[in-house]
Every structure is written in structure tokens, then in C-alpha cells.
Amino acid sequence: MLSPGILVPAVLNGLLTGAVYALVALGLTLIYGVLHIINFAHGALLTAAMFAAFFAHRLLGLDPYIAALILTPLFFAIGYGLQRCVIGPASHGEDRNYLLVTLGLAVVIENALLYAFRADTRTVTLDYAFDVIQFGPAFLAVPRVMAFAAVIVVAVALWLFMRLSDTGKAIRAVAREKLGAELAGIEVAHIYAVTFGLGTACLAIAACLLIPTYYVNPQAGNAFVLIAFTIVVLGGMGSVVGALIGGLLVGVVESLSGLYLGESLGQIGIFIVFILVLLLRPTGLFGQPVL
């Protein structure tokens, strides 16, 4: 069971899956780091993005990788609007209300999708979906390798944006010291909405990377988001590097536990890691103290 011929492909495939987890977690941790709220609507928004990518292919014939160029700004706008017009005003700045409003939003989005598209599971058929490349002893699916590369590019771009652009600096200022940033003339409500938009845009990219090899139904996003919560908790709430490393780590752990324990137990494994980390080390493996 421990022969490199089995282990290496499992680890590599875990890394590829983990990259997409990391992207979903990146959006979540970004929103948490700046707004200090857990976005319970993250899963539902990912599902919505996956449906968007699916229908962009089905109705408009757009390749998911092309669709990403349109869906990313679109979902940025959706996220911006949601925070600016719904979540922000409805929550009156109270943490408990943020919880409830994002939960309410999740319920609305998920069930609106259920109502519109029923519980059917849909898949996209692409001619390159089953292409593989050989890497040592492992055969890796091309779309998953593409996804891995894309996540790295997005993460670097996001990091540069946060370091170099004025908006990025403003976001970091608000995350660090909200009142001080406000006094320095930064419009906090706008920065909050931009951050929420960026988090949602990450989901649109993740959806377009997932759709060639994954399916979509009204619950599709939830599986990823519970994993993303685990990653964010593991990596430390609000830590971008933690989200990336945590994502890759969880991908590998899941792949290996699937190999040794079987599918459904592997699923529970994630939850148990999640609960244990929260109970024993809520600051995460790399994180600073939270709350």
C-alpha cells in the first residue's frame, strides 16, 4: 500500500484538488480577515457560479476557461452589490446579524437554484476533459493541472494587488485598524464591499476551474465550503498564506484518507479534523490570535 507507484499519484492528485480548495478558502479568509465575519453564503455563491459556468457553456457555447473572463468581473459586481446593498445595511454592524444575514442569503440562493433547476445533477462535456499528462508514475488530468496553475497565478496576482495597488493597501489598512483607516479618509463601506467582491470573484474562478471535471447541482458548492471552512480554520482565520498551505494540505489528507479509509469515512475525516482544530487550536496552525 505504501509503494511510491500508488502514493505519489495520490499525493499529486491531492495537491491538484487542494489547489481549488485553497482558492475557495482564499475568498473566505479574505472576507474574514477584513470584515471579521464568516460568510455563510460562500457555498451558495460557489454553487451559483458553477451554474453560471455551466450555462455559459450550454447556452452560449463558452469554454469554461473563457467564461472565467466574464464571470469573474460579474461575480465581483454581485459580491460588491450584496455587501453594499444587503449584508452591510441589514446587519447594522453587529456580528450576530452578519451570521444570520449571510445564512439567510445562503438559504435564498441555494433554494432559488433548487427551484429553478431542480435537484438534477448536470455535467459539462468537453473534448479535453479526459486528456492526461504523465508525470513520473502519475497520470494527471489536464483540466486539473490547468486548475492548479491557474490558482497559483490568481494567488500571486491577488498578493501583488494587495501589496502594490492603492485599493489593496486600503483593504489591508481596514483589516488592521478600521477606525484609523476611516480617519485617514478610506471609505470603509466601499472597502468592505470590494473585499466581499474579491472573495466572490475567487469563487467564480474556482467554479470555472471545477466545472470541466466536476458536476453541478444546487448543493454542489456546500461540499467545498465545509472543506474551505476547515482550511481557513486550520490556516488561521484571515491568513492568506495559511489558506493556500492549508488548502493543499487538506487536499492531500483527503486524497490519502480516501485511499486508505474509503470515500464516506474520508468525508467524516474532514469534519473531525475541523472540529478538533476549532476545539483545540482555534487560532489555526499558522495564525495569529483571532477574535
Add this chain to the structure above:
Amino acid sequence: MRAIAPVLLVIALLACVPVVTASNLVLNFLVTTLLLALLGQAWNVLGGYGGQYSFGHAAFFGTGAYVSAILQVRFGMNAWLAFGIGIAAGAFVGAVIGALCFRSGLRGSYFALVTLAFAEVLRIIASVAPITGAGVGTLIPLDLRPEAFQFQSRAPFYWIMLAVVAVSLVLVRLLEKSRFGAWLVAVRENEDAASALGIDAFRIKLAAMTISAAIAAAAGGFYAQYFLFVDAGIAYGPRVSVEALLAAIIGGLATVFGPLLGAIAIKTLGELTKLIAGDAPGLDLVVYGAMLIMVVAFAPRGIAGLLTELRDRFGRGVAPVPA
């Protein structure tokens, strides 16, 4: 006695309904509404008075439902006894989860997340474990005798349900007036300050969670007995957790009648949606979710809060609404 007089009045009025109508449709609506009111009351004890927002009350509801159903079906236990043990099991699960969470100092969104995760773990286990009937679920065989906690008509069910809801209302009313209730509210408002005054916040929160879980498990046991069927999605699914907090929040947090008002509002709205748009999956929850956002945004004190406001504005001549 004065403290619980309004509770008794409302219950007495509701108890007369089966005398007026024997329609199964009406009684069915009322039983499911009361079931939701009970579940909402469970959430209200912990979330409303205690300020601990659980997103996983399905864990307790489902345990009550499953334990009571499994004991009857697999061990041939008397239904009433099984119902009681189901409540105890739910309370135990609540105490364990509560002890783990509060011992680790989890608050706010972390508490919500962990309770959600526990409910999901239980759902996955219930959907694969052989003792729960795995994916098929557990069917309680038909046995229409009062000894078996099954009845020929819906009216006895309604009365029992009403009696339990009445007990829960009185219980919460007494809790509100008790020292324990005051401690609980103190912990909600400022845990550090409460601890500094010598309140054992851990024990208070744990007690609230155990009571809350027991009430939710009672609702679960009733569900199993009324529908005679339990499966993982029904018992431990996120819908239960969402409905529990909806009833409490829409009705008005930390009020005695809030969950009952909330349950009536939610079920009425659900039926109206069905009437207008047909029985389409998901649509009722879209309406509920939107309602949750609206209530948080515009009426943070819920329906009970709105009624109190009305009373204050138009004061005299209107019956007092107990808050």
C-alpha cells in the same frame, strides 16, 4: 400564577380548535406549527436568552427522533418510554457538544460553525450506519393504540402537542423570572463582566444548551411519532437547524411567545407560497430566507417586538402582549 396567566389563556383558546373543526388539513397544519414552535422555543432558550447562536439544532432534533424510533423498531420498546429516552439522549448530545464548545471558549461564529459541523457529522453517520436503516431510513410500524403513542385521529396528537408546547411556554416564562434566567441573560450581554461578578458562565451556558437540546429532542420524538418515519436528511438535515432559528428570530428573540408567533408566521407563509406557486421544492425556503434577512434588517425584535411597539403606541384598550 400571575406570571403564567397569559400563557394559560392562549393555550386554552388553542385547545378549543378541534372542537370547532375536525378537518385533517387544519389539524395537520396546527400540529406541524406547534412542532416548529417547540423547536423554535428550544433554540430560543439557548440563542435568545443565552445569546449562543447554534446552526446545528438538527443534531438534537435528529437524535430525539432517531433514538425514539430505533428503540421501538429494533428493541421493541414501548413508544412512550422510547420517547422519554429520546429526550434524554438529545439532552446528553447537547451537553457533550456544549461542554466541548464552551470548555474551548468558542463564541459567536465559531460556535455556529462547530454546531453546524456536529449536525453534519451525525447526518453522515446516520446515512451510512446500519442501525439507523442507513439510506432507507427507519419506518415505525403502524399501531394505532394510545399505548403505542399513535392515535386514530389527529385531535389527541394535537392536544398532546399543545400540552407540551404549553409546558415549554410555562418553563420559559419561569426561566425568564428565575435567577438562572437572569444569569443567562447576563452572560449573553457581557460574559466577561458576568464572570467577574462570580457567575459560572460555563455552567450556565451548558445548562441552557442541555435544556435547549432536550426540548429540541422532544420535538424530534414527536416528529417521528407523528410521521412514523425518520431518515438522515429529515432528522439531521440543515433544514431543521434553519427552521429552528427562523421561528425564534422571526417571532422575537428572548420572548416567551416569540417562537410560537414565529412558527405561525412561517407556516402560514409556507402554505400561502404553496397556494400561489404550487408545491415546488425550495420555494418556501427562499421565502423563509428572505424573511430572515428582512427581520434582521427591519425588525430585530421580531413579531413580538412589533406587537409590543403597537401596544405602546396605541396603548389603552388593547390587550397586553406579554413580552
